[in-house]
Structure formats: C-alpha cells, structure tokens
Amino acid sequence: MIMETRSSVPINNEWDIVQARQLGRQISREMGFGHVDQARITTAISELARNIYLYANNGEITIEPIVNLGKKGLKITSRDKGPGIKDIRLVMQDGYTTSGGLGAGLPGVKRLMDIFKIDSTLEKGTNIVAIKWLR
Amino acid sequence: MPKVVIKYIKDKRKEINEAWMRKMAEELPEFPNYRAPNQNLSNANDNFVDVIYTYLLNIENTDDVRDFIKKIMKLEVPINYLSIGLQVFRRVVMEVIKRSEKDPENLLELYEHTDRVVEPIFNQLIKDTTETWERTISIQKSELLELSAPLIPILDRISVMPLVGTIDTERAKLIMENLLQGVIDHHAEVVLIDITGVPVVDTMVAHHIIQASEAVRLVGSKCILVGIRPEIAQTIVNLGIELDQFPTKSSLQRGIEEALKITERKVITITEGNGKQ
Ligand SMILES: Nc1ncnc2c1ncn2[C@@H]1O[C@H](COP(=O)(O)OP(=O)(O)OP(=O)(O)O)[C@@H](O)[C@H]1O
Numbered sequence: 001m002i003m004e005t006r007s008s009v010p011i012n013n014e015w016d017i018v019q020a021r022q023l024g025r026q027i028s029r030e031m032g033f034g035h036v037d038q039a040r041i042t043t044a045i046s047e048l049a050r051n052i053y054l055y056a057n058n059g060e061i062t063i064e065p066i067v068n069l070g071k072k073g074l075k076i077t078s079r080d081k082g083p084g085i086k087d088i089r090l091v092m093q094d095g096y097t098t099s100g101g102l103g104a105g106l107p108g109v110k111r112l113m114d115i116f117k118i119d120s121t122l123e124k125g126t127n128i129v130a131i132k133w134l135r
Numbered sequence: 136m137p138k139v140v141i142k143y144i145k146d147k148r149k150e151i152n153e154a155w156m157r158k159m160a161e162e163l164p165e166f167p168n169y170r171a172p173n174q175n176l177s178n179a180n181d182n183f184v185d186v187i188y189t190y191l192l193n194i195e196n197t198d199d200v201r202d203f204i205k206k207i208m209k210l211e212v213p214i215n216y217l218s219i220g221l222q223v224f225r226r227v228v229m230e231v232i233k234r235s236e237k238d239p240e241n242l243l244e245l246y247e248h249t250d251r252v253v254e255p256i257f258n259q260l261i262k263d264t265t266e267t268w269e270r271t272i273s274i275q276k277s278e279l280l281e282l283s284a285p286l287i288p289i290l291d292r293i294s295v296m297p298l299v300g301t302i303d304t305e306r307a308k309l310i311m312e313n314l315l316q317g318v319i320d321h322h323a324e325v326v327l328i329d330i331t332g333v334p335v336v337d338t339m340v341a342h343h344i345i346q347a348s349e350a351v352r353l354v355g356s357k358c359i360l361v362g363i364r365p366e367i368a369q370t371i372v373n374l375g376i377e378l379d380q381f382p383t384k385s386s387l388q389r390g391i392e393e394a395l396k397i398t399e400r401k402v403i404t405i406t407e408g409n410g411k412q
Pocket residue numbers: 047051052055056080082083084085091096097098099100101102103104105106107126338339342
C-alpha cells in the first residue's frame with residue numbers, strides 16, 4: 001500500500017467528534033466519493049470518535065487516502081488507550097450496549113465500510129481500522 | 136521610581152499624544168480614523184492614548200475604556216491595534232524622556248521604569264478585552280442554543296421542529312425539552328421533526344430522536360420525521376436502525392399532509408368564480 005497524506009484528529013471532547021467527521025467529509029469529497037459514500041464515511045467516523053469519547057475518554061482518529069493494487073480507498077483508524085474490549089464478538093452484535101445506547105455503532109461501521117478490523121486488549125486500549133474503496 | 140516616568144507622561148501629555156498620532160499613522164496607515172487628533176476630551180473614547188491615560192491615572196469613570204473595548208469587540212478596531220498602539224506609546228514616552236532628561240546616567244533606569252508602567256496597562260487591557268469577549272461569546276452561545284431547537288406551531292394542533300446543524304448532547308436535551316413543552320403549550324397533536332439540515336445522523340442522533348418521539352407519544356401526541364435525505368436514509372439502514380415503528384415522510388410538505396389527515400383535515404383548492412371545490 002502506498003500512503004499519501006495522513007490527517008489525525010485527537011478526540012478529547014464532543015466538539016472533536018465534529019471536527020473529525022468534517023475532515024472525513026472533506027477528504028472523501030476531494031477523493032471523489034459520491035454523496036452516499038461520503039455520508040457513510042462521515043457517519044462511521046462519528047461512531048468511532050464517539051466511542052472513543054464515551055468509553056476511552058481520549059484517543060485519535062486518523063484519516064488517510066490509500067492505494068492498493070491500483071484501487072483507491074479511504075482508511076480510517078481509531079486508536080485509544082482506554083479500557084479495551086473483553087468480548088469482541090459480543091460488541092459486534094446489533095443491540096449490544098453498555099451505555100444505554102442503541103448498540104448499533106460498531107456493527108453499523110462494519111456495514112457502512114468495506115473492510116473492518118478491530119484489535120483490542122483489556123486495559124491497554126482499542127485499535128480499529130475501517131476502509132472504504134472508491135468505486 | 137516609576138513615579139518619575141508617570142510624571143513625565145502626565146506633564147508631556149500633549150506632546151506624547153501628538154507624537155503617538157504621527158507614529159501610528161506611519162505604523163498603521165490603513166486605519167486613518169485613528170489619526171485624527173482629538174481636541175475634545177469628551178470624545179476621548181475615540182482616542183487610544185486617552186484610554187491609556189484612563190488606565191494610568193486610575194480614573195474612576197471607566198466608561199471611555201468600556202466604549203473603547205466595545206469597539207474592539209465589534210472589530211471596528213483590529214486587535215493588533217492594541218499591541219502596536221501600546222508599543223508606540225512606550226517608544227514615544229521613551230523619546231520624550233530622552234529629550235528631557237539631562238542626566239544620561241538615569242536613562243537606562245527610566246527606560247526600565249517605562250516598561251514597568253506600560254506592562255500593567257497592557258495586561259489590564261488584554262484582560263478586559265478577553266473578558267468582554269468571553270462574555271459576548273457565552274451570551275451568543277446560549278442565545279444560539281435557545282434558537283437551535285424551536286418548536287413552531289404552524290396550524291391548529293400541528294407544530295414543526297426544524298433542526299439545522301450538528302446535534303450534540305446538550306442540544307439533544309433541548310430538543311426533548313422543547314418538544315414536550317411545545318406539545319403541551321400549543322396543544323399539538325402532531326409534531327413534525329424536520330432533519331433536512333442535520334448533516335450527520337449517527338446512532339446517537341437517531342437514539343435521541345427515537346427517545347424524543349417516544350416521549351411525545353407518551354403525552355398523547357404523534358411525531359413524524361421528515362426531511363430524511365436519500366444518503367441519510369442509506370446510512371440509517373446501514374446502521375441497522377429500524378425506523379418502521381416510526382412514521383417518516385420524505386418532505387415537510389408530505390408530512391404536513393399526513394398531519395392534516397391524522398387531525399382529520401385536508402387541503403382543498405377553491406376555484407374562484409363558481410365556488411366549486
Ligand atoms: N473504544 C472503545 N473502548 C472500549 N469499549 C468500547 C469502545 N467502543 C465500543 N466499546 C464497547 O462496545 C459497546 C458497543 O459499542 P457500539 O458503538 O456498537 O454501541 P454503543 O456505543 O453502546 O451505542 P451506539 O449505538 O450509540 O453506538 C459499547 O457499549 C462499549 O461497551
């Protein structure tokens with residue numbers, strides 16, 4: 001994979017969530033994603049950033065255009081040093097929530113994006129990578 | 136002692152003022168307003184140097200200063216005018232001292248004292264400016280928040296809440312409050328929530344809207360969600376959020392038609408002339 005410019009937004013408060021998704025919207029628009037995919041990417045960023053804010057307090061969202069075998073895509077990385085996730089299969093189920101939410105965020109991001117990888121260690125933190133290919 | 140410096144500044148006020156005007160015109164030629172000398176002291180708030188004197192002499196009536204700061208707030212005066220104005224003031228004072236002081240031995244000390252006189256003015260001015268600024272911003276913020284979730288009664292028993300912009304936790308709370316209060320105040324049987332202007336509908340926003348409509352249902356009214364843009368409809372489906380228990384209409388117009396139906400009314404066209412419906 002060849003990396004182009006990469007942008008990061010630290011997530012410390014609710015306002016940072018808006019900042020991260022605005023950046024995502026801007027980059028996806030510049031890359032030529034259509035309206036629906038722009039909305040998907042922006043929403044996915046919103047979910048990941050809000051999870052950081054809610055469950056880990058602080059973290060970072062990185063947004064970068066990537067190229068893989070001539071295919072262009074947008075890669076979103078969510079990183080935090082929060083409590084981590086014990087049972088990944090459980091949190092990926094629709095409706096599972098520990099905060100009285102809809103429990104739709106993580107399974108939603110998986111459906112919104114083309115590639116979804118989650119890597120979490122208890123008491124160490126959580127790393128999530130999600131990619132959307134440009135069609 | 137800074138007293139000596141203060142005495143200079145007081146005694147040579149006219150000289151300092153004139154020199155300051157001249158220098159400022161050189162430094163900031165783009166702001167000719169501030170060049171015009173002020174003979175009239177009642178007009179003092181137009182003049183930065185007078186403001187400095189107000190600070191310097193601890194004049195009780197600080198209205199001049201407040202007016203001046205208001206101008207900065209309104210951006211009639213650029214903020215860098217403050218720092219440049221004070222720097223020029225210090226330089227002018229130093230020049231006056233240099234010209235008047237006979238003993239060059241004292242000069243270095245007097246320069247230092249000039250700094251000590253000007254610094255607190257600068258700090259105070261910055262403090263007052265930022266405080267006014269912060270107050271203005273906080274007032275604007277609460278005003279904006281009040282406007283951010285208005286419930287508008289449009290027809291008998293029908294109200295609309297148009298939402299524009301990002302929805303955060305604070306605003307979500309306000310949406311709920313205004314919705315319930317409005318339903319009670321306006322006796323609305325149907326409320327239309329228009330999300331045309333909401334840029335992102337994520338799980339949090341969806342959750343708040345679902346909760347709000349649930350609450351409206353509990354007080355005996357009905358919520359209809361309108362203005363779901365096609366791309367938002369897509370992402371809601373992707374998120375796996377079920378809106379089927381939730382009445383939705385594509386546009387505000389369709390929503391109003393539905394609301395009329397619910398309240399057992401409809402819009403008819405009256406043809407002019409023959410009075411036929
Ligand atoms: N970064 C994270 N660190 C630790 N735990 C997390 C993190 N992200 C998610 N979780 C856990 O996974 C659960 C499911 O997350 P998900 O985003 O799917 O739903 P939710 O945040 O509870 O509700 P919502 O539908 O509003 O997103 C959360 O309730 C939380 O317990």
